[in-house]
Amino acid sequence: MAKIVVSLADGRQAEFNSPVTTGEALKSLLNGKLKNIIAVKVNGEAVDLSHTLTRTAELDPITADSAAGQKMLRHSTAHIMAQAVQELYPETRLGIGPAIENGFYYDFDRPQSFSDTEMEKIEQRMAQIIKQDLPFRKSVISKAEAIQTFSEKSEAYKLELINELDDNRLNLYQQGDFIDLCRGPHIPSTGKVPAFKLLSVAGAYWRGNENNKMLQRIYGTAHSSAARLKQYLNQLAEAKKRDHRKLGQELDLFSFSPEAGAGLVIYHPKGAILRGIIEDFEKREHLKRGYQPVIGPLLLKLDLWKKSGHYDNYRENMYFTEIEGQQYGIKPMNCLAHMLVYKSRLRSYRDLPLRYFELGTVYRHEKSGVLHGLLRVRGFTQDDAHILCTPEQLNDEIIGIIDFVQQVMDTFGFSYTLEISTRPEKSIGSDEDWERATEALPHALEHRGLPYTINQGDGAFYGPKIDVKLKDAIGRWWQCATIQCDFTLPERFDLCYIGKDGQRHTPVMLHRVILGAMERFLGVLIEHYAGAFPVWLAPVQVRVMSITNEQDDYVLSLAEKLIEHDIRVETDTSPEKIGFKIKEARLQKIPYMLIVGAKEKAAGSVAVRKRGAGDLGGMEFDEFIQQIDHEINQKIH
């Protein structure tokens, strides 16, 4: 038999005359030290440390704190949790249990739901299993054997998975008496889990299909050390502090009222100002880029929604009403009125592209369980536009929108991810049009060298789309900007333009939003800045406060001057000590405090305190105005 040569990337080598496990091979390469290594890549493929090498290979150790290692650690911890659950509650049947970002889950089918005390018991049993240091043993079996094994255990969900697999060689992993169907690889033994915690229990449909049974999903997390776990839990606690729902109340930006209805935002003065600032910014940016403002009605006749396809494809999300026997639909999208603007006269190819912009308020019937602060509501306002252009102009228009998105996101300091969503099952339009549109989108992104992922079957019913997603405080992604191709609606509405050839042609339409919904964007924005808005966005930019009530008149005169400079200002002339006034202004995250006592009043100056920087000392009033104006104009964040 030929010699087996194993090597590491740094060139270290070892030779063996007979097959060895990867674990043994690594031991001899690393002088017996494996402490943090839980698996290994063999010629690029991740395998267990118990994997047997039969030929020469390059090894790349996977440590517990690497990305791949953490994922494996979490996946193995999911198995340990399943073992604990079945030992404690043998009537429980298994769903699936993968690693996810920052943790893992396992889905269980059990007649009773898991209570808090049961969760604690599960956690304790897991700790015991980890202490026992049971090895994860892999075995490769045939499909028939797998069916036999899981039939004996009455694991119907596992059987369903097995039956759908084409491969006749399946992997089983066993630790103690617990056996699971699993591709692997796993950590060598249960004792290699340094720190874990169960976090929550939630319902989850089997295989993500709402027609299937709802299972109980237990979420948990595992880390390569107790310190890392603690750090992660701290991070979660910190994230909660910047939750926009909490900040929205603390900063008096908005509220919801059960009396008004779920998912309907009540903007308080400061929230309304913030939104207004963003809307003003948006209007200017759109005008700069050749968009024309238009305004459509909130209700349109039902027949129009039938014509557009919304009634057939989007009815369950719409609200309807009746006026003098005539049926109306409340708009869930803004496109219809924009098409009516286009249709109001005959268009020439010389008119195109036409870019209609509207801060359009829409209402959608979202299922009650999905409502979520400002991030998912029933009434919201989109920074919506519809671009009508010739097919030849399509690419440039998409590129223009992508650049627009990039510039706006840079202004707010956001990073984001791009996704292309393709044709869904429920859709209208010809195969040919879908193909054309689906090609145009990646083309534009590639033209700008932007990375993206594909989201199969997640497009709108009328066309494919590019989605821009932003992250909230807890790490959830929310779709904000979206660019959607549409060849269908212009046809349905008989839109046309006269081409160079004197003939009628159908224009192409792009639906697009930049911020998406003002509500959602505000929510993400609040979390992004943790409520400490840059000066240009802050609802209150300056609070002027007196040291003693002797200076109240001076405070009021300063406030007047600031208002003349278009600075948003509040005054504090309460008979409190200055420390108390500062505390209150800090809690409101106001960017600048102007503190004036007898000294400043006499000199006509101000003492400036800046959020994050502290006491800046005395300053001439004009100097302060210059400084804050600069910050506002440059939109410094």
Added chain:
RNA sequence: GCCCACGUAGCUCAGUCGGUGGAGCACUUCCUUGGUAAGGAAGAGGUCACCGGUUCAAAUCCGGUCGUGGGCUCCA
């Protein structure tokens, strides 16, 4: 919509075994005029989300409705 949990003063939260509800902050009044993260005192504030049931008696137990939270499904 589905699963689980929760709903007590404007806010954050106590409230034991079923026996007519408390604290801190905020608010009002008074005192205090103090130079960079909480000065002091008094007062007011509640149909314990709502509706129904069990009970001599319900914030507490049960059912329903509304709302909220964590998820699933679905979307900006």
